[in-house]
Amino acid sequence: MIADIVVGLQHGDEAKGKVTHHLCKDGDYTHVMRFNGGGNAGHTIYHNGQKFVTHYIPAGIFYGITSVIGSGCVLNVRDFFSELEELRKAGLDTSLVKIANNCHLIRNDHLEEDNKDEKIGTTKKGNGPAYRNKYNRTGMLAKDALELEPFLIDLYEELHSSDDVIILCEGAQGFQLDIDWGDYPYVTSSHCIAASARLNGIPPQAVRHVWGVGKVYDTYVGQKDFEPDDPIFSQIRDVGEEYGATTGRSRQCNWLDLDALNRSLKINGATHMVLNKVDVLQKVNRWSLKHLGKLKDFQSQNEMLQYIVSNTPFKDNVSNVMFSGNKHNLSLV
Numbered sequence: 001m002i003a004d005i006v007v008g009l010q011h012g013d014e015a016k017g018k019v020t021h022h023l024c025k026d027g028d029y030t031h032v033m034r035f036n037g038g039g040n041a042g043h044t045i046y047h048n049g050q051k052f053v054t055h056y057i058p059a060g061i062f063y064g065i066t067s068v069i070g071s072g073c074v075l076n077v078r079d080f081f082s083e084l085e086e087l088r089k090a091g092l093d094t095s096l097v098k099i100a101n102n103c104h105l106i107r108n109d110h111l112e113e114d115n116k117d118e119k120i121g122t123t124k125k126g127n128g129p130a131y132r133n134k135y136n137r138t139g140m141l142a143k144d145a146l147e148l149e150p151f152l153i154d155l156y157e158e159l160h161s162s163d164d165v166i167i168l169c170e171g172a173q174g175f176q177l178d179i180d181w182g183d184y185p186y187v188t189s190s191h192c193i194a195a196s197a198r199l200n201g202i203p204p205q206a207v208r209h210v211w212g213v214g215k216v217y218d219t220y221v222g223q224k225d226f227e228p229d230d231p232i233f234s235q236i237r238d239v240g241e242e243y244g245a246t247t248g249r250s251r252q253c254n255w256l257d258l259d260a261l262n263r264s265l266k267i268n269g270a271t272h273m274v275l276n277k278v279d280v281l282q283k284v285n286r287w288s289l290k291h292l293g294k295l296k297d298f299q300s301q302n303e304m305l306q307y308i309v310s311n312t313p314f315k316d317n318v319s320n321v322m323f324s325g326n327k328h329n330l331s332l333v
């Protein structure tokens, strides 16, 4: 087996969907698998000029690749079927969609409970309560839902019956929302780091590349205060269209935190890094980031991007870094 993993380096919303889309197009994957999270994630994907927002179904579906919802995910059956129907109507082959039989379900009582949240600023999709029941051993599995029967697979049989599996594992959210590595309790209830992909039946020695995806600035959605008091950040929000794909909430913005990025790159074991949305800073014409706890300003895009590379683990491996400034495609700036 060969496994590549795509993870978010910040607080989610790094445009991971764009990167998985690109990798699916050029790679020879037999499977694409979502490995954590539930309907809280929203991947915006532009395919053949059409915009799709998916919450559950991995990007492989757009390329005729078997698309798996892994054992680390939690699934709302009703939302799953409405997403499936939308993709089917768009002409995509939904028979490629598979669900790990040991994935957990989000129930109505989970939604009701999450709807009352005021402390974390959750997406109100029932994630926290569903994972709580999973770990409390009082949850419901996908194989307990009759209507999911045609989609169910056993991950062991699916991934280990042949030696030819090449799988792309796509993470939801990002390092700073990981239940252990993020700013607890302002986190999500699953693991968003590369190690989490392996819990879905991927042995450690199968891992080939870990693609860490970030943005050249930072955003966060939720209850804690994140955005400094400076009008530049509402400009970044507007130019960068920093509004949630799932909830429509506006994202708080801040400069890139290079210290946090390095933590994330190292703990994920990123072999490649993509930093998106360079065009947004071009448009607002400000080049700043935080490093070693201080704000640093730069005169030009080049100066800042070079500084980023030379202050990450990629300083001796520049060819594994991509800066992208195109909204729909992964193109270099």
Ligand code: IMP
Residues within 6 Å of the ligand: 011, 012, 013, 040, 041, 042, 120, 121, 122, 123, 124, 125, 126, 127, 128, 172, 173, 177, 186, 187, 188, 189, 221, 222, 223
């Ligand atoms: P939950 O995952 O819905 O429980 O939300 C917990 C925290 O994670 C909140 O701050 C959410 O805004 C944030 N969050 C969850 N999923 C995403 C995502 O896909 N993108 C960005 N933030 C997210």
Ligand code: MG
Residues within 6 Å of the ligand: 012, 013, 014, 041, 042, 043, 245
């Ligand atoms: Mg998102």
